[in-house]
Amino acid sequence: MTTNDCLQIAVFLIVLLLLVKPVGSYMALVFADAPNRVTRLGGRIERGIYRLCGISHSEDMGWKRYALAMLLFNVLGVLVVFVLQRVQQWLPLNPQHFGAVSSDSAMNTAISFASNTNWQGYAGESTMSYLTQMLGLAVQNFLSAATGIAVLVAVVRGFSRRSAKGLGNFWVDLTRSTLYLLMPLSLLMTVLLVSQGVVQNFKPYVDVPVLQASSYATTAKDAAGHDLTTQTAVTTQTLPMGPAASQIAIKQLGTNGGGFFNANSAHPYENPTPLSNFIEMLAIFLIPGGLCYMFGKQVGDRRQGWAILATMLVIFIPLTIGLVAAEQAGNPALHGLAIDAHASATQAGGNMEGKETRFGIASSGLFAAITTAASCGAVNAMHDSLTPLGGLVPMWLMQLGEVIFGGVGSGLYGMLAFAVVAVFIAGLMVGRTPEYLGKKIEAYEMKMASLAVLLPCALVVICTAIAVMVPAGVAGVANPGAHGFSEILYAVSSASNNNGSAFGGLSANTPFWNVLLGLCMFFARFPLAIAMLAMAGSLASKRHVPESAGTLPTHTPLFVTLLACVVIVVGALTFLPALALGPIAEQLMSAH
């Protein structure tokens, strides 16, 4: 690693940590029960929406009603996105005249965007009309993020409320996340991104002449079975346009990750400069980081929030350094060729396959770690072309359950499930009834927490096994050997943890993959959220237990270590055998 690699990582972490408190405090006001200066500001719009929809904003929902509202709203969202894709050819704002999306792909994409995964089997600039992108995909970018935040806020109320029946109101939490948090931040970020060169317009694609004309050959078989080669001249280049910046802003802030263009944040119109890249990276961690602070504030002990954030960083930082170091070391398979891959003042060096010159190694490696630690899934470098060990890091970060920052809301409630497991294990060691934040952890909470922890693990392991046994699964693989298995493992890990990034070589726009991954995304998202709401419902109804000499303090370095160990042990025990067959085998083979 070079000095500049370290500097870029350090600057990112410092800026992030400086923003955690202001963003967290703001969110605490947004979701406060009592009216305050933030909620009064947009109070009229908010009340107008509630009146229009017959919502009583003072209704306090029990966990079952909260979960049902969440589920209905999201299933409806899936249906709308599905239908939009199927009829886009008859609707306006389709200047490129794209046809209907196939039903399996449309189903996959609809679940993908509603579940905050944003796995993309299709290529944006050649599939989706502007209208579909705006009314379907961009809307779900907001609403799936708002759903994650709403569920988290309800789970936190489970800890902070005492002997209470309700967890708050889903409609209010959803509306406030969108109006007060996601929209203003997205507008601000749109302007910042456009200043760097991200496109934002409703124009048709622009044809420009190329400076050096060229041609390419395509070979097809004629009626007699002979090869027919045709030369096609290239004299123009078609530049894609569209309302990209507004969608990119929310795809980063809402840890969605679905790109406007096929190459996602590697595309120069989606991420034109190192500064736009920095903003996009920061946006991914901004809300998940701030939520940790908000959590501490809501449960009445800020140290609890910092402890959770520290746990995330304890796992994130070493893995990021590992990833960047592996990429900077370069691709061992190319050693011995007449190339210069050493870092110097005039080049980044390292493994540049699949990376952009402006980002080099540090900005690409850091982005890859951030996007998979959070369940964002946007990419600014092609993960399929990462070195074996460099590719292992993003894969494992997803497999840890997307709790290292994780998705907006979902990352923190996933981490709280791990925290409950951690206090339970500590309780077993000393023979005491475990408690967390003044609430007794009993059999019911443990069942729900275990379900939340183990469900994604089970999905990854079982569905990977299915995919490698079925010809339709293996058919999608692009790279030979151990790397081909990595492509499958990565895809299933990504879908089953609602990340959405890919080892892009896998041809996943087939009925088999669209259906398998669609199911993974659905079951990883909604049953897990419902389990956490059930746990929160039970916790909210409990009395507060005063701290005693036997209480395990959960804000100390000891607890941070314990929690990090639980996350790592679950991730390592479940996935090491599979990782050994994929990236680890590939690394061992490339070393010889």
Added chain:
Amino acid sequence: MSKLLRQSFCLLLVMTIITGVLYPLAATGLAQLIFPHQANGSLIVKDGKPVGSALIGQSFTDPKYFWGRPSATSPNAYNASSSSGSNLGPTNPALTDAVKQRIAALRAADPGNTAPVPVDLVTASGSGLDPQISPAAAQYQLARVASARGLSASQVQALVSEYTEGRQLGMLGEPRVDVLQLNLALDSQRSTSSSHRGED
């Protein structure tokens, strides 16, 4: 249940209007008002016509031009309506073969240059549209471009320096050279220098 369903439907409709219509319209309005050039694709305009985008690379294989990053877009390189990386795994023999071919092509265009090739010049970019190369990759090609154009190395060096950007804010990203803009400048320099000769 039916009440929740009604509320779901209505709130989804309202939110679709707010986030799917009002938000992109407001964002587009702001963008077009404050940064119209960037919002419309950072087009390079010459004689009133767009001749490319400052952000989107083009394919160059002629020795008199600086070559950009290899591009994996299909069916042709630098197809801007189909951005894509190669997605070749690190140990895929196809990757090693592609790199060998690119080294051979660079050497064939510049016999006698036996320096090791900067890695970004023989590896495909993530988007397939990367507009830039590293300064090392520009230096590697400088002598070839100069001799193909009958220019002195220092003339070409001056242009390369003009189109080289350092790290943003002094630390972010990597130093880089804009290939299309550099090549456009090279072409226009030749025409101005030949017109100078005409005046003499």
